[in-house]
Amino acid sequence: MSEDKLDASLELLRRLDPQAIDKNLTSICSLITSSSTDADESAEIVADLLSSVDVPLKISTCAKSGKDYLCCDYNRDGDSYRSPWSNMYYPPPEDEDEAPPPFPSELLRQLELKANDAFDIYRDLYYEGGISSVYFWDTADDEAEDVSLDDGFAGVVLFKKETSDKTGKWDSIHVLEVVPESKSKVLYKLTTSVILDLQSKSQNSLSLSGNLTRQLEQTQLLDLTGGVNLETNHLINIGTLVEKAEYNIRNVLQEVYFDKLKDVMLKDLRSLDGGSSERAFSANQADIVKGLEGL
Known part of the structure; x- marks a missing residue:
């Protein structure tokens, strides 16, 4: 069932306006989350969908260095993004003490x-x-x-x-x-x-x-x-x-x-x-x- 939902979502995104890919992806993820009775399954589908679909990169500014950097799924932890200049997450993760975000060695x-x-x-x-x-x-x-x-x-x-x-x-x-x-x-x-x-x-x-x-x-x-x-x-x-x-x-x-x-x-x-x-x-x-x- 989860694979069918993922395939259907990807197929739908291919037919929608590519200029609105970010908005459409957010809407589909919200629909999957709200329509599913299994929270773990919906979270897995959303994660697979976000990692499978490329969206325009967002720009953020490192508070420590003052330099701009790009945000994507590969430097994200929850709603926070790691700066390559300071190696810090912005905004700081709320549960950093309980589950520290990933860092390179x-x-x-x-x-x-x-x-x-x-x-x-x-x-x-x-x-x-x-x-x-x-x-x-x-x-x-x-x-x-x-x-x-x-x-x-x-x-x-x-x-x-x-x-x-x-x-x-x-x-x-x-x-x-x-x-x-x-x-x-x-x-x-x-x-x-x-x-x-x-x-x-x-x-x-x-x-x-x-x-x-x-x-x-x-x-x-x-x-x-x-x-x-x-x-x-x-x-x-x-x-x-x-x-x-x-x-x-x-x-x-x-x-x-x-x-x-x-x-x-x-x-x-x-x-x-x-x-x-x-x-x-x-x-x-x-x-x-x-x-x-x-x-």
């Missing part, structure tokens, strides 16, 4: 800080603005006393960018898993989701919204010679994989959003008023392309 926290600095430079180079955040968490047994990077870990790399006139919005979510295969070989698994929202400002308004998900896996040999340590190897390999994923998915989005749309509108469908409809479409398309270029 000290060694992984140091890698997380370096990754945030590295991807902040990447963001500035490729996005020329926007916000980035990186979060890591341990995948080893929680009861393990000595946790090291040799045990592997997981994480998420987030980017958010909006154009100055709000006509273009880009959210990219890179969920990664680092799986050691030997002392010198590591498997990197990356799942990339991009949420794109483009709108034209012309009189005949046209909007394009949706998301795309792709996966990449790559096995890398670790080069620990020449003073390059394990942390640096992981940062280089993760950065290279994220860069490749973003390049590939942007090219796919260009084909899906523009090339296919142009074929449908101008070739497959009949023009009702000669060249005027084609000119209006071209104007709308130019506005949206401009918005994409601004991201």
Whole structure:
């Protein structure tokens, strides 16, 4: 029964307006909770639904550092979100003494800080603005006393960018898993989701919204010679994989959003008023392309 409800919810979300995905997801979760007589079952369905559906990233400000950071399901504990800059949750969890929120191990926290600095430079180079955040968490047994990077870990790399006139919005979510295969070989698994929202400002308004998900896996040999340590190897390999994923998915989005749309509108469908409809479409398309270029 729970699987049927989850599948039905996902199927419904695929058919609703992607621009209202956050609102629709909240409504469906409320409906599941209110209509179920089994609280544990409804909570499990809601948790699976929230982890399965990508929504636009929210921006919050770290009270300690004053820096902005991105909020998602991977740095959330209840209604609180962990800042990658201070490693503190905002707002502070109410039951922190009874059930402390999750934190990365000290060694992984140091890698997380370096990754945030590295991807902040990447963001500035490729996005020329926007916000980035990186979060890591341990995948080893929680009861393990000595946790090291040799045990592997997981994480998420987030980017958010909006154009100055709000006509273009880009959210990219890179969920990664680092799986050691030997002392010198590591498997990197990356799942990339991009949420794109483009709108034209012309009189005949046209909007394009949706998301795309792709996966990449790559096995890398670790080069620990020449003073390059394990942390640096992981940062280089993760950065290279994220860069490749973003390049590939942007090219796919260009084909899906523009090339296919142009074929449908101008070739497959009949023009009702000669060249005027084609000119209006071209104007709308130019506005949206401009918005994409601004991201």
